[in-house]
Amino acid sequence: MLDTHISHQPISVMTAVNFGELKLSRNPAETLVAFSIGAGIGVTMYDPVIKVGGLLNFVLPDSSTMSSSQAQFHPFMFADTGLAAFSDALHNIGAKTDNLKVVIAGGAQIMDQTAAFNIGHKNHQAVTSYLGEKKLAVHYADIGGIFMRTLRLDIGNGDNLIQTLGQTEAKV
Amino acid sequence: MTNVDDIISGIDTLRPIPPVAAQIMALAEDENSSMSEIADLIVHDPSLTASILKICNAAYFGLSRRVDSVRDAIVLLGLDEIIELVLLNATAENFRDEPDGYGLGEGELWQHAVLSAYAAKILAESHGFTSQKHLVFTAALLKDIGKIIMGRFVAFSYEKINILVHSRGYSFNEAEKEVIGINHEELGARVGQKWRFGDQLIYMIRHHHMTDKTARDDPETALVYLADIICMMIGFGTGVDGLAYRFYSEVLDRMKLTEKDLQNVIFDTGQRRQKLDKLLYLV
Numbered sequence: 001m002l003d004t005h006i007s008h009q010p011i012s013v014m015t016a017v018n019f020g021e022l023k024l025s026r027n028p029a030e031t032l033v034a035f036s037i038g039a040g041i042g043v044t045m046y047d048p049v050i051k052v053g054g055l056l057n058f059v060l061p062d063s064s065t066m067s068s069s070q071a072q073f074h075p076f077m078f079a080d081t082g083l084a085a086f087s088d089a090l091h092n093i094g095a096k097t098d099n100l101k102v103v104i105a106g107g108a109q110i111m112d113q114t115a116a117f118n119i120g121h122k123n124h125q126a127v128t129s130y131l132g133e134k135k136l137a138v139h140y141a142d143i144g145g146i147f148m149r150t151l152r153l154d155i156g157n158g159d160n161l162i163q164t165l166g167q168t169e170a171k172v
Numbered sequence: 173m174t175n176v177d178d179i180i181s182g183i184d185t186l187r188p189i190p191p192v193a194a195q196i197m198a199l200a201e202d203e204n205s206s207m208s209e210i211a212d213l214i215v216h217d218p219s220l221t222a223s224i225l226k227i228c229n230a231a232y233f234g235l236s237r238r239v240d241s242v243r244d245a246i247v248l249l250g251l252d253e254i255i256e257l258v259l260l261n262a263t264a265e266n267f268r269d270e271p272d273g274y275g276l277g278e279g280e281l282w283q284h285a286v287l288s289a290y291a292a293k294i295l296a297e298s299h300g301f302t303s304q305k306h307l308v309f310t311a312a313l314l315k316d317i318g319k320i321i322m323g324r325f326v327a328f329s330y331e332k333i334n335i336l337v338h339s340r341g342y343s344f345n346e347a348e349k350e351v352i353g354i355n356h357e358e359l360g361a362r363v364g365q366k367w368r369f370g371d372q373l374i375y376m377i378r379h380h381h382m383t384d385k386t387a388r389d390d391p392e393t394a395l396v397y398l399a400d401i402i403c404m405m406i407g408f409g410t411g412v413d414g415l416a417y418r419f420y421s422e423v424l425d426r427m428k429l430t431e432k433d434l435q436n437v438i439f440d441t442g443q444r445r446q447k448l449d450k451l452l453y454l455v
């Protein structure tokens with residue numbers, strides 16, 4: 001069984017979602033946050049009807065490039081296995097696919113990073129194709145560039161805050 | 173405008189690496205040195221011995237019994253691990269004071285230094301450079317030491333640097349050079365000269381962003397470069413400079429690093445990262 005964290009306590013709390021982690025919450029006082037996202041992508045999905053959401057912080061596009069045990073023990077490192085586990089977990093706690101508000105941030109690249117090695121771009125493609133298959137619309141995407149980003153999801157109201165280090169801030 | 177000499181004089185504000193650690197670095201750099209020479213150096217330095225024993229006995233290593241001699245520690249953890257701990261212990265103090273200017277939070281420069289050191293070692297071992305792994309580890313650990321001094325000058329000139337990077341296509345180190353007159357690579361190399369590092373280590377620090385075309389042919393420097401860009405992609409301990417450095421696919425080609433290899437190293441480094449937090453404050 002996947003080890004996902006589900007928080008219930010009604011106290012104001014900020015929970016870090018580290019690299020290669022998925023966290024879900026139904027605590028309206030909780031904010032999930034992924035700090036310093038580079039080429040990886042932070043994905044938030046939120047059901048405003050039942051006020052439940054989560055944040056996945058993955059870094060690689062495809063678990064099939066790894067040995068199966070690695071993918072099995074670290075599903076949240078990868079777009080494919082991470083997103084599948086994320087969808088299942090949301091479904092299990094009662095979220096409806098049709099309601100989901102999806103925000104993605106990250107996928108940065110080193111300057112002049114060429115196609116084959118462009119992990120940020122591949123991560124973006126992987127998310128886009130997964131969400132496309134599941135017919136999930138992206139509410140907001142902040143992808144690419146040479147920036148580090150921080151992504152927050154406020155479980156109380158479903159607001160996302162995307163901060164680009166040294167640059168801008170967007171509330172979506 | 174700031175005088176470059178003023179910036180260079182800032183090197184004196186750093187805490188020099190203890191002599192015994194510098195000797196160990198020099199031996200680790202020398203392919204002909206024997207492991208027992210290194211062990212002898214540690215054994216004969218009481219304060220280093222005390223630090224190493226304290227670190228080894230921390231719960232982090234999960235040893236089943238108490239370690240009370242360096243020989244014992246070497247047997248249980250292996251000399252490689254002990255050498256790495258000596259290197260971390262010798263550099264930690266400087267890196268703990270995070271510099272202004274790069275937008276780094278508490279301890280982030282140190283996190284980046286340590287993670288890239290382990291990434292460089294992973295790369296050295298998987299690409300046929302096992303005998304140089306301590307050199308590569310050390311160079312990756314120290315490559316951004318110039319940032320500690322550069323920070324406040326970067327803070328002072330941040331608007332100008334930001335415009336060059338985000339509107340005119342400069343990499344961050346190119347912009348540092350243009351605006352301030354020196355970049356963190358050059359300053360790091362100056363630190364290395366002052367502290368009498370070996371030539372090869374100084375070279376690797378000086379060229380870790382590979383702006384100089386000839387450096388791209390140097391495999392050890394390439395390992396440090398690759399470790400750095402991997403940590404940038406992972407997004408660990410990176411500041412306002414973010415990923416604003418250049419990618420040279422010819423370096424990966426020359427090192428015969430495929431896309432799959434790159435993803436594997438990112439994965440392994442990511443795994444290492446998850447375990448790193450406890451070690452960072454132990455040394």
Ligand SMILES: [Fe+2]
Nearest residue numbers: 315316356380
């Ligand atoms: Fe650097």
